Amino acid sequence: MNEMTPPKAERAAALKGLGTSRRRVEDVRFTQGKGNYIDDVNLPGMLFGDFVRSPYAHARVKSINPEAALAHPGVLAVLTAKDLEPLNLHWMPTLAGDKQMVLADGKVLFQGQEVAFVVATDRYAAADGVDLVEVEYEELPVLVDPMKAELPDAPVLREDIADAKEGAHGPRRHPNHIFTWEQGDKDATEAVLAEADVVAEEMVYYHRTHPCPLETCGCVASMDKVNGKLTLWGTFQAPHVVRTVASLLSGIAEHNIRVISPDIGGGFGNKVGVYPGYVCSIVASIVTGKPVKWVEDRMENLMSTAFARDYWMTGRIAATKDGKITGLWCHTTADHGAFDACADPTKFPAGFMNICTGSYDIQTAYLAVDGIYTNKAPGGVAYRCSFRVTEAAYFIERMIEVLAIKLGMDSAELRAKNFIKKEQFPYRSALGWEYDSGDYHTAWEKALKAVDYEGLRKKQAEQLEAFKRGETRKLMGIGLTHFTEIVGAGPVKNCDILGMGMFDSCEIRIHPTGSAIARLGTISQGQGHATTFAQILATETGIPADDITVEEGDTDTAPYGLGTYGSRSTPVAGAATAMAGRKIRAKAQMIAAYLLEVHDDDVEWDVDRFAVKGAPERFKTMKEIAYAAYNQAIPGVEPGLEAVSYYDPPNMTYPFGAYICVLDIDVDTGTADIRQFYALDDCGTRINPLIIEGQVHGGLTEALAIAMGQEIAYDEIGNVKTGTLMDFFLPTAWETPNYITDFTETPSPHHPIGAKGVGESPNVGGVPCFSNAVNDAFRAFGLTHTHMPHDHWRIWKTANQLGLHD
Amino acid sequence: MIPGSFEYHQPHDVEGAIRLLQDLGDEARVVAGGHSLIPMMKLRMADLGHLIDLRRIEALKGISIDGGTVTIGAMTTQHELIESKMLADAAPIVREAALQIADPQVRYCGTIGGNVANGDPGNDMPGLMQCLDATYTLAGPDGERQVAAREFYEAAYFTAREDEEILTSISFAGTAGGYAYEKQKRKIGDYATAASAVLITKNGGQCASASIAMTNLADTPVFSDEASDALVGTSVDDAAIKAATAAAVAAIDPAEDNRGPVEFKKHVAGVILARTVERAWSRA
Amino acid sequence: MGKVHVKMTVNGQEMETLAEPRELLIHVLREQFGMKGPHIGCETSHCGACTIDMDGKSVKACTVFAVQAESADITTIEGIGTPDNLHVLQAMFREHHGLQCGYCTPGMITRAYRLLQENPDPTEEEVRFGMAGNLCRCTGYQNIVKAIMAAAAEMNAAKEAAQ
Structure with missing residues (x-):
């Protein structure tokens, strides 16, 4: 070795590549208040738009009178459906193959629905205008309960498609029925259930909630009539999709539309959809010739854009007497609100709900999902989870507990008995998925040992005895969860959104001096892409991560991609990044060989350089190679050092984890104190442990919120009862516990670097874990299942019904 | 969430504030810390033509103890209640309650006067003041009068305070036990x-x-x-x-x-x- | 309604503008004075994204009218550190991964700045209680708390070294 050459390990460390807890590059500007979020985008002459919204959940719109509003100083225009109709923009397609009113077309179908769009010189005048628009409504009967949607006296909500017998996902049996989606083998499953030693049955409701990022949704549309170009800034989790949809809807050629996602203040699924605010802003900008900003307020956010969950899941699980699961049956009633705007891949109207066999080797299973219209906001987004995966995980992890009770078995043992074994991977599930890799038993044993599971059960028994003796009013609950996620959609053959295949992309340019810029089709909303994707590239190309700029979110510069949601960035764009890096390295190898005057095959990669095989002192660093690539004529090799990769994953990835929660419930007040939370995640290859840990903390806190109180609740006439952060539960630092994180590492066999994605695992695993702990606390008193959210009064009610207040 | 328009007034003494209330009538509302009223204005659930801000009235601020009687100016903030050693000695329950109100930022602005006067059943101070058997001093066009906290509340947002009156201070005996x-x-x-x-x-x-x-x-x-x-x-x-x-x-x-x-x-x-x-x- | 003249000190600089009485301080700071660090999150004084330091208090600027800030001395995140000389809190938030999307961060740091002035050596419980007016959707707070504790320790060490 050349004396001047630092050892391999030292050179590798200097790259800050894979596995490094690299500090985030984004934080330098964020900590100084120099982020650039949508409301920070201000253009000369910019106007503001604001919505008149329906106070009713179901009503006919008799008339809209904008005169008083138009007379108000600063108000320039009031758009209604009538104004959008000539442009054919009064309705728009949803991501789920349905259509949605942009502005109320004759009727309103949920409280908070957009009725008119007021455009004014500033946000104050716009708000005044909203107040002055006079709308006359005629109230109609309201449908809130999806179970009553097909009763004879149910009001018909969607008169526009009342007679359509065929929907985007097959036959419709009632005007309020959207689709029925079936997976698995119904007859075989029913046969297994009929013959089983033991069948446990339960209805598990996963309540309606909302992603509620701290920054709401918004956009700035700017139609430049001089050069015919529309620029649209917005809180978009999928900017390229927005560009294509905007082009298809507006007729503006796609090359004349530039979509820019600036910094995004959290997304969690809320910012995947296309909302009326975007369409109205674009139209208003075209009409006025000026930039138009629209930013929703918190109440509008909670009431109108992108709810999540609302699945009523009835399950039956069959097993032998000794606890071997033989079959799983699930029927779900999915409340989709007034328009089917679920953000799922086209072929999956209930997302990946068919991952509901979870971590278990269940040979026979059947799933049916009925989508139903109600007078509630549309949405159905994947709130910090892959499409409907948190619903699936919640379902199976509750069913396991219910079965354990029926069997009189410890649920940790029941799980271990039924896990898919390490040697069974790749594993084909009864509902159609091919799990890529896993080692559930190892993770499970590690988790149980880490918390001293047996010791916890002993403590619980002691506390229960003390409770029975009247020495305490607190019950201890132990929540267990072993979840399996399915993330990283594509592959394109299975997964598209509005026909757009779900690949992703990365383009890299190495500069002559050896630094680089990489652009991706994804967009960070806090995940730290600028940090972690540079780390992937650092390891692949030998260029220090600190010398690599990562850019996303500008469709004029970034390669086409499907965006960031469903934990797809690392599995798909991360793979594209690695593949692009490998293309760079392949070309670099030719250049190095030429410079070293040896055959291509006679050089080998060594951290940050190519060296002659057997003569490591003869090498060319990537920096030297980059310079030569631009400045030296190399026979048969084009100048420059750039690469682009569009990656269509061969399969999804299947992260998993083992979570254990211990809490104490005060049966008299219904309050719960988290005593301990242990989270073991296996997300395959770990790119940045610090960021993984942060993702887990955050996801667990969202899970805590959802499990323990966060909901979008409606009253019987469709009024939203949880429209502000007083009532919509977001825990503060005070209510949030500390978490212990741990890991195992089972790489994905098909991902170029073995990474699986982690951002959503803690939500998927956390929700059932908290809920299982609450349920477990009451197990000794005969409870099999109680619904979330486990807020104080519902916990109290459970205690009350079990006679604990007598 | 954008409030409607109003005119803003910033009197420097109680008399000035009362005069404004008399002159402006129904359209006027008094604001103390603003953390109840301003959100209501932003939701356009409180519509008013004139906002009379008491923040510049020095006479409404501060805590004093005289002969075992604690007197707290209406514009004293929850934060000031929490920080006052003197008050913690004389009536420690006030600090204990104030710490459980809202959050730190709101406590820097929120005042005891606003909390007791607006009649929101959710507010913590009214119950506490009844427990302490506090007396509220109300100043109006005809001078001052005292009302017991236990007599002050009539219904949600309805109190014994007349439209042209301002709650200026609260007093109660220091506690023992x-x-x-x-x-x-x-x-x-x-x-x-x-x-x-x-x-x-x-x-x-x-x-x-x-x-x-x-x-x-x-x-x-x-x-x-x-x-x-x-x-x-x-x-x-x-x-x-x-x-x-x-x-x-x-x-x-x-x-x-x-x-x-x-x-x-x-x-x-x-x-x-x-x-x-x-x-x-x-x-x- | 007519506009009124408003003057205040923002990050050490005298600033003035004309504003309607109903204009919220957060809008004036962000749109007229260019201080875009404080953000709007909930608008009902629950989330703390708009937290500024006003006359030595942590204040939610979405629930104060600009006219009420007449003559006030205001510090926003832009006044807490400079690119060449970051405040310890800013450095520690980065070091301990106390932020993700960054939207709550200016409010968090501005609040923590005041908290540490009032309580230079807080316990974890005191930090959690003192930061409970600021919501974060990304981090689960654990690393925010860690960052503030680390900043306190570093500030105290620096103070001791100076003595």
């Missing part, structure tokens, strides 16, 4: 599911006096003589606590909301009150 303020809420920043304030004095192992009030369990704070009486003369044993909570629960009339139904609130009110009494007694 045990005290506690307990509040169950869903999270920091929330109003109480149930809260109670208890003062107890002890004489030879027996309860010599007690004062009990409850928050957010009716459309006004609830002071319960019966509950207090149930403790006096007892050793505050389980039976006495049970009797006191039964009396208090009989006096409340909670409404169902997102925190839970009536049955739950009544139960929790009893539990919280029992705990408050126990803690106050342990300090007596």
